[in-house]
Amino acid sequence: MKKGYIQVYTGNGKGKTTAALGLALRAVGHGLRVLVIQFMKGERQEGEVEASKKLAPLLTIRRVGEKSFLSREHLDEGAFEHARIGLDLACRAIKERSCDILILDEIILAVDFGLVSLSDLLGLMDRKPESMELVMTGRNACREILERADLVTEMVERKHYFTQGVSAREGIEV
Template structure:
């Protein structure tokens, strides 16, 4: 065996020992709070990927879309017929289009009622609160209301919150935080969003 192969084998043995130790130390079983935030693309897509995974195992899933509900959504279209998936949308479009705080607040609270119901249901394994961060930023929802619903959810239920500028109290609560970092985005160079790629 060459010196390089020997070094590689030793490195992989050390890595395996480290991974095995981490796996052995992970003994707690419960639902998680995941936050997908940051300025980069892919937060909602990552959430839909987890939805697909949960549905693949036959779990019940609830998705609440606070911003993009009126947009075409390839993932939602593909999964809509799954009897274990429930989707609620805030059907007002982007808040910068409506420019009506009162109407947007009312629409947000109506769809939040659906989210709160899902968060209280022990049969729902995964709840996605897509673009929830904007509802908090614009003051349509109160952070204490959201925190209380998430904290009181069934212990086996996982929640994913997506959106830029995640509220610091949600970040403090989260088990896993992924920050999508934008390095370059085609839209900034004048390229339109592509069906089947961006939505």
């Protein structure tokens, strides 16, 4: 890839991770190496993790989250440690240029929760190699992130069946 850009998928609507993973699938189809680092996702085995095993070594997914869903009110040292591990993995991928596309799933939410410092993320964005695509997802992207991005897509929830009590479904949401 000659020129890599910075993409942001944000907003309160469904589809941020799905959009990033769709991009990853397309890239793998063209022989590009993709590293996905998932922040705050927990240990639940979601479909994309299983699928990535079939697409290795071109697609690698690394999860760096707690065992269960995190809330802003219940952050512990483990949550901060997992976020540091994820950020270190991302910094190493950038330094070593070990992938063509680096997807930092939910890193924007990790910044919003205070698990990753904004200055650390902005520094990582600034160090991105010219030829690497950087994709970041998560709600509540701040102005500084949006200004540095080349592409910003905001997912807006208009209607969602979760509000009617429908749980996440295997193969669709997980």
